[in-house]
Amino acid sequence: MFDPDIAPSGTLLGLLQRGRGDGPLHALxxxxxxxxxxxEHCVLHDPRLDWRVESRSLYYARLYSDLEGPLDGIEQHLxxxxxxxxxxxxxxxxxxxxxxxxxxxxxxDALRLLRRxxxxxxCWEWALDELAVRDGEAGLRALGPAVVARxxxxxxxxxxxxxxxxESYEPRPWQLWAEDTVHPETAExxxxxxxxxxxxxxxxxxxxxxxTPGWGVAAVLDWAQQGLDAHPAxxxxxxxxxxxAAVAGPEDRPALLAAAEHGPSAARAAALRYMSDRxxxxxxDLIGAAAESADERVLRAAVESFERMHDAAAxxxxxxxxxxxxxxxxxxxxxxARHGEPADSDLVLAALRRAVRNDGADAEGIEPLVEGxxxxxxxxxxxxxxxxxxxTSSSQLRGTAARALAGVDxxxxxxxxxxxxxxxxxxxxxxxxxxxxxxxxxVLAQLxxxxxxxxxEAEVQTAVRGRLSSGGTGR
Numbered sequence: 185m186f187d188p189d190i191a192p193s194g195t196l197l198g199l200l201q202r203g204r205g206d207g208p209l210h211a212l213x214x215x216x217x218x219x220x221x222x223x224e225h226c227v228l229h230d231p232r233l234d235w236r237v238e239s240r241s242l243y244y245a246r247l248y249s250d251l252e253g254p255l256d257g258i259e260q261h262l263x264x265x266x267x268x269x270x271x272x273x274x275x276x277x278x279x280x281x282x283x284x285x286x287x288x289x290x291x292x293d294a295l296r297l298l299r300r301x302x303x304x305x306x307c308w309e310w311a312l313d314e315l316a317v318r319d320g321e322a323g324l325r326a327l328g329p330a331v332v333a334r335x336x337x338x339x340x341x342x343x344x345x346x347x348x349x350x351e352s353y354e355p356r357p358w359q360l361w362a363e364d365t366v367h368p369e370t371a372e373x374x375x376x377x378x379x380x381x382x383x384x385x386x387x388x389x390x391x392x393x394x395x396t397p398g399w400g401v402a403a404v405l406d407w408a409q410q411g412l413d414a415h416p417a418x419x420x421x422x423x424x425x426x427x428x429a430a431v432a433g434p435e436d437r438p439a440l441l442a443a444a445e446h447g448p449s450a451a452r453a454a455a456l457r458y459m460s461d462r463x464x465x466x467x468x469d470l471i472g473a474a475a476e477s478a479d480e481r482v483l484r485a486a487v488e489s490f491e492r493m494h495d496a497a498a499x500x501x502x503x504x505x506x507x508x509x510x511x512x513x514x515x516x517x518x519x520x521a522r523h524g525e526p527a528d529s530d531l532v533l534a535a536l537r538r539a540v541r542n543d544g545a546d547a548e549g550i551e552p553l554v555e556g557x558x559x560x561x562x563x564x565x566x567x568x569x570x571x572x573x574x575x576t577s578s579s580q581l582r583g584t585a586a587r588a589l590a591g592v593d594x595x596x597x598x599x600x601x602x603x604x605x606x607x608x609x610x611x612x613x614x615x616x617x618x619x620x621x622x623x624x625x626x627v628l629a630q631l632x633x634x635x636x637x638x639x640x641e642a643e644v645q646t647a648v649r650g651r652l653s654s655g656g657t658g659r
């Protein structure tokens with residue numbers, strides 16, 4: 185995970201970094217130079233806590249379009265010498281995605297930058313994927329020789345080319361290059377690379393991997409433990425638990441209980457996971473004992489195993505553990521948040537308050553607690569949920585807080601729901617399309633814009649058009 189430097193939530197930069205809907209509204213009201221500086225800072229210094237699940241590119245691209253922002257800063261960033269010395273997708277990925285959306289909006293300068301970067305840049309695969317869904321056939325075909333020339337005509341280069349074809353997210357450019365009659369040498373190399381991919385796939389299917397039929401419980405537990413002695417060490421407790429499901433029988437229960445109680449690290453974790461998955465009568469006691477262990481692997485296995493359980497016995501134990509201040513207590517609170525009853529709302533809210541008090545608005549593992557506060561209709565959670573909505577740096581968590589507020593805060597429709605129409609996350613915009621109060625004059629205008637935007641997600645447009653067809657009345 186990357187830990188970005190996030191500005192205070194009350195500043196323009198802080199709003200844009202968080203992807204909040206108020207960000208574009210404040211940016212359009214601010215001096216243009218100030219707004220462009222804040223926007224460029226966000227694009228060039230990715231502010232997301234987890235770029236794999238948080239959205240920002242369409243959010244920033246829309247603001248670039250509204251401000252008619254130049255792309256000089258992005259160009260200098262992408263073609264900095266660092267990009268050649270040490271290509272880094274985290275450094276360049278957001279900028280390339282923003283360029284992709286701008287190209288989709290018809291910005292020819294963005295399209296030219298993507299083509300140039302795909303031909304010469306360090307993270308060219310990302311740029312190529314953006315072009316694959318936005319550029320025409322002529323533009324893509326022209327790139328073929330430059331991209332294929334990256335791979336020398338050596339056995340290693342051919343292997344790297346085959347790997348690039350195999351791992352490409354968008355196959356369209358490679359398909360065009362394999363059929364390109366204008367550049368026959370490029371086409372021949374791409375076709376051979378594709379044949380190698382098919383051969384490699386066949387080889388993988390022929391190779392046997394994993395446990396052999398003669399394995400028993402002792403061999404599986406030994407195999408799990410041997411992973412820790414490898415160089416580098418390999419975590420095998422989870423696959424070993426799955427192997428145990430294939431080889432263990434009722435007669436092996438004593439050995440598995442012994443391993444789960446006091447076996448060596450990986451073997452104990454594997455046995456604990458297996459016993460919990462099988463809902464052994466002693467599994468909850470084993471989890472409770474393992475939670476006291478100083479072994480991080482065993483503790484993790486105990487917590488993860490417990491969070492997969494949600495039967496009546498597990499919920500009863502969760503109620504007795506939810507007040508604990510350790511990892512098992514946090515897991516118990518999350519279990520109640522996901523599967524508990526309305527009477528459990530006080531335990532969930534207490535755990536949420538404790539997490540925020542100790543670790544702030546971005547405390548690890550609080551999203552299920554936030555979701556649970558809404559699911560269990562904890563109306564007295566609204567002030568804390570509003571705080572999390574404003575302060576969290578995670579757009580995913582903010583969306584969860586918004587959904588919880590929609591269920592517990594009577595003022596949500598006329599308040600945060602309006603802002604959410606401009607949010608960076610599609611699920612949050614979809615929620616706002618259903619809930620935002622139509623009394624605000626900005627709501628109808630933004631709904632119409634979202635309905636007409638070809639880059640908007642289908643689910644959001646469905647919600648928007650349903651709202652518009654009903655005359656703008658919120659649910």
